[in-house]
Structures are given as C-alpha cells and as structure tokens.
Amino acid sequence: MSTIGIILGSSRPGRQGEAVARWVHDIASDRDDATYELIDIAEAALPHFDEAIPPMAGAYAQPHTLAWAERIARLDGFVFVTPEYNHSVPGALKNAIDFLFAEWGNKAAGFVGYGPTGAIRAVEHLRLIMSELQVATVRAQAALTFATDFADRTTFRPAKESRAVVEQVLDQVVSWAEALEPVRLKAQT
Numbered sequence: 001m002s003t004i005g006i007i008l009g010s011s012r013p014g015r016q017g018e019a020v021a022r023w024v025h026d027i028a029s030d031r032d033d034a035t036y037e038l039i040d041i042a043e044a045a046l047p048h049f050d051e052a053i054p055p056m057a058g059a060y061a062q063p064h065t066l067a068w069a070e071r072i073a074r075l076d077g078f079v080f081v082t083p084e085y086n087h088s089v090p091g092a093l094k095n096a097i098d099f100l101f102a103e104w105g106n107k108a109a110g111f112v113g114y115g116p117t118g119a120i121r122a123v124e125h126l127r128l129i130m131s132e133l134q135v136a137t138v139r140a141q142a143a144l145t146f147a148t149d150f151a152d153r154t155t156f157r158p159a160k161e162s163r164a165v166v167e168q169v170l171d172q173v174v175s176w177a178e179a180l181e182p183v184r185l186k187a188q189t
Contacts, residue, residue, distance in 0.1 A: 002034040002076040002177040004170075009082035009093035011042035019156035020114050020144065021081040027166050028079075034174045037075070041096045044068055048095060055101040068096070069103050076184070077108040077177035078135070079169060084115045084122035089129070097129060105134040106184045108176030110169035111141050114150075118143025136180060138172035140165065 006028060008021035021038060028036035046064055053059045060066050082093060097104070109130050113119025120143055127137045142165045146153040149162055 002174055002181075003074065004028070004034050004036050004077045004079060004173055004177065005039045005072070005075040006036060006079045006081060007093075007096075008038065008040045008042070009080055009096075010090050011092040012090070015083070016114060016150070016154075016156060017081055017083055020112065023156065023158060024079060024081055024112055024166055027163060028170055031170065033170075034076075034177070039071065041092055044071075044096060046092075046096055046099060049098055051099070055099060058102055065099055069100050072100055072103040075107065076181070077110075077173045079110045079112060079173055080123075080126055081112045081114070082119055082122050082126065084113065084117070084119035087121045088125050089122050094129070097133070101133065102187075104130070106180050106187055107135050108138060108173045108180060109135045110138045110173040112144065112166060112169065113142065114144040114156075116146050118145045136176050138169065138176055140168035140172050142166050142169055 006021055006025050008017050010017040025036060025038040046068060050062060051060060051065055060069055083090060111123040111126060113123045123141055130137050142162060144158065144162055149156065149158045151157045
C-alpha cells in the first residue's frame with residue numbers, strides 16, 4: 001500500500017492552508033487505498049537552504065536536511081496544498097523542495113491550491129519544478145477560491161463540489177504512485 005504525504009506548503013502565521021490541508025487529510029483518511037500523512041513544512045523548521053553541496057549529489061550534512069530527506073524518501077506520492085504568492089509558489093515551499101533531489105523522484109504528485117484564483121499559477125510552477133525532479137504530476141487539480149470556498153475570504157468553508165475534485169486528485173495520485181513503484185525499486189538498485 002502506498003504512503004502519500006499531504007504537504008502544507010505555507011508557513012505564514014495566520015495562514016488559511018492549515019484548515020485546507022486538514023480538510024484534505026480528513027478526506028484522505030476516510031479512504032482505504034493508501035496511508036496518508038499530513039506534513040507541515042512549518043514544523044520541519046528548515047532554514048534558508050544551507051547545504052554546501054548541491055542536493056543532486058545526495059551528500060547532505062545538516063541534521064535538519066537528513067531528517068527532511070528521511071521523511072520525504074519513505075513517501076510514494078504527494079499532494080501539495082499551496083497558496084499563491086506573487087503568481088508563484090510560497091518561498092518556504094520552494095525552499096523545502098530545493099533541500100532534496102533524489103528523495104522526490106519517481107513518485108506522483110497532485111495539487112490543491114487555494115486563494116483568489118485557486119493558486120493556479122503557483123500550481124503551474126510546481127508542475128515545472130516537479131518535472132525537473134522526475135515527479136509525475138496528475139491531471140486533476142483542486143483550485144479552491146475565496147469566492148466559492150471561504151466565507152468572508154477568511155473562514156474555510158469548502159463548496160460541496162470541491163470534495164469530489166479532491167477525491168479525483170487522490171485517486172490519480174494513488175494510481176500513479178502504484179504504477180511508479182517498479183521504477184522506484186529499480187532506481188534503488
């Protein structure tokens with residue numbers, strides 16, 4: 001059975017993402033097709049990238065990098081929950097991704113974006129980043145907007161239809177994570 005990490009990509013105080021990520025995790029926890037873990041990058045407490053050797057070499061030296069690498073390496077896929085900052089990915093999420101290289105590879109990823117326009121541009125950027133890391137991104141994407149999924153732009157109240165889209169994201173991530181298992185095993189040898 002696959003293990004999927006639901007990665008909360010914002011570390012900002014007062015962030016809306018915590019409610020969104022917990023909601024996605026609650027939906028996932030009702031399923032029996034995989035094991036799901038909620039991963040908050042704020043709790044990972046990664047500093048600004050501080051490794052002397054590029055991540056592609058896999059020669060991590062810092063204890064926080066080693067712990068982060070262990071956490072990500074044991075996952076088979078990801079669902080990134082992200083806002084959009086300045087038409088792109090939050091810096092904390094990009095930093096967390098950039099700490100590692102091989103640990104991301106040959107896995108599947110889906111996206112749940114939230115914000116005024118559902119973080120569609122941030123997700124576009126994440127798809128490009130994931131491509132470089134050899135992560136297969138799935139087609140389904142949840143784009144939660146302040147107009148439809150938040151009361152008064154501040155309180156998360158997902159539209160009924162949004163749950164079905166998240167279910168599609170999870171379906172596709174699990175399918176692709178399972179399909180990529182032989183590739184991951186071959187890469188380990």
